[in-house]
Amino acid sequence: MHYELYYWPEIQGRGEFVRLALEAAGAPYIDVARGSKKGQGVEAMMKLTAGGARSVKADQTRLPFAPPFLKVDEELIAQTSHILDYLAPQLKLVPRDAAGRRFTQQLQLTMADLVVEAHDTHHPIASSLYYEEQKTAARKRSKIFIAERIPKFLDYFEHVLTRNPHSHSHLVGTSLTYADLSLFQVVEGLRYAFPKSMKRGEKAWPHLVALHDHVAALPRIAAYLASPRRIAFNENGIFRRYPELER
Amino acid sequence: MHYELYYWPEIQGRGEFVRLALEAAGAPYIDVARGSKKGQGVEAMMKLTAGGARSVKADQTRLPFAPPFLKVDEELIAQTSHILDYLAPQLKLVPRDAAGRRFTQQLQLTMADLVVEAHDTHHPIASSLYYEEQKTAARKRSKIFIAERIPKFLDYFEHVLTRNPHSHSHLVGTSLTYADLSLFQVVEGLRYAFPKSMKRGEKAWPHLVALHDHVAALPRIAAYLASPRRIAFNENGIFRRYPELER
Incomplete structure (x- = not known):
């Protein structure tokens, strides 16, 4: 199927x-x-x-x-x-116990909140307007997103990784979950959109960086990332690189 | 318990x-x-x-x-x-079948998306800034939220109610679900924040208004709404009334 x-x-x-x-x-x-x-x-x-x-x-x-x-x-x-x-x-991307499955979903929903905010850095007024029509507001929103929101969210995920008693390279339990894969994607996206800020900030999130690298090296993920199935980041997506938003 | x-x-x-x-x-x-x-x-x-x-x-x-x-x-x-x-x-606020439970959750998540957008009408730049510091952007965002986003979301929920083969006053199946209660709250909130726009728009959403009235009249909900447990809408919440945002 x-x-x-x-x-x-x-x-x-x-x-x-x-x-x-x-x-x-x-x-x-x-x-x-x-x-x-x-x-x-x-x-x-x-x-x-x-x-x-x-x-x-x-x-x-x-x-x-x-x-x-x-x-x-x-x-x-x-x-x-x-x-x-x-x-x-x-x-098989989630623990079998109900509480573990719930916590995984809770983490995913928290990432979904971050994703909305990342999108709104370049579209703070309306998705239906061009970026160029909302550039002034986008600069203001991005500045605070970089200074306050990225650290708040990534501190949280680092905290979860640090406190996982079973593994510091997985968010929940001992094995790979979809939340780990999503956190990899969040790091990829933030690095694409805000490379300088991430470079400066990442030393505060060692487990998160380790998780990112672990996921990137999984054979199936590595093969996928190198394939044409993986669409490149671009300026129509959620994570966009507009250098003027990172000053 | x-x-x-x-x-x-x-x-x-x-x-x-x-x-x-x-x-x-x-x-x-x-x-x-x-x-x-x-x-x-x-x-x-x-x-x-x-x-x-x-x-x-x-x-x-x-x-x-x-x-x-x-x-x-x-x-x-x-x-x-x-x-x-x-x-x-x-x-007992969801159908017992898995597909019904899933659709209810899907609708709730769609309302959650609407709630983020409703919040951002008054805080388009940052939650950590005062409304007064982002009033210009708030006016622009509200204008488009009212013109495009409220109709897009509420058309959708009206559509779901219209197509529910079992009941036009429930979103899923034949009985009350948490999604019905949440849709009541969404209507309450939008009416509080944007009273003139809702008054003008609501004739396009007859089932949604009927669902709202049905929920408001449920004995336990009516008792709750009249009790001190129900906090009044105010300008610290998600739905806020700033008349200048509705011009």
Whole structure:
């Protein structure tokens, strides 16, 4: 069985957290909106979203608000953290005990909060406006994001790693979870967007850097990162490099 | 057994979504940070958060990033949507089938996205700055939030209500879920913050208004709303009324 993932084809974005989990597990999947066969592509994805709810014609009674979403039989499972919580037991990327599974999801949701803030550094006024139209506000927001928010979030994850009694290179328990993969992606994204600030700050987060390096070296992840399946960071995604936002 | 909820004592905020679920179910709970007994109050709450991770002294190995969180035995369960997903089966506020439970959570996470955006209308630059310091950006963000984002989200929920084959006054299945309670709260909050815009817009969302009225009339919710346990909306919360943001 192939998993069917629906997400924007030209960015890492939120879909990347799901892609990383599928790749790390070696699970077969189709990145539907990136496909060119019949029933694939962006149009096929849009038909299943209720973003333009008034005009939706699809027969499904339960449509997601927005990508990413997973299609499993006739069910559409949306919201990044929630998709990961659903997939994780099948992919063996979460502890088997209920409390461990909950804490993993809690960490993922905290990363989701960070991701919203990272996005809003370049789009503080509206996603529907161009970056150039909100540059002044973007500079202000970025300055505080770098000074206050990155340290607050990354201190927290460093704290969690330090306190994990079973392993300092995993957030939960002794084995790889989807939260570890996501934290790798968060570090990658922040390094891309704010290279100078991360270079200066990272000495405060040794376990986090070690986790990042550990994930990057996992054979399946290393193979994925070197493949054309990994979309490069770019200025349409969540993490963007605008040097003027890092002064 | 009493549930122990930890959240800021002077605002509805994100904690209100949990309070509404506990109240609707008639579940006994302690709103710990609002208490004045030993081991209660804001300080007791802060001791359990890792917000200032570097200085945390608590013995727990798994601390939340921020309130709200629930304490269940020694486990701390954080993140609003996740708390609700945990509580819902116990409170009978979610369908028993897995797909129904998933869709309910998906809707809750979509509301959480809306809540972030509603907050950022008055704090588009940083939560750590005063509103007065970011008023110009707040006006711009609010204008687009009102024109584009409120309709996009509420069209979606109206769409979900319209397409629920079992009931147009419930989001999922035939019975009350925590997502219904949360949608009530979203409507309350948006009406408080943007009364003129909601008055103009609501005719497009008849099922949503009917759901709101249905929830408000539930005996336990009506009793709660009339009690001192319901904190009034105010200008420290997520939904704030600044008339200059609604022009």
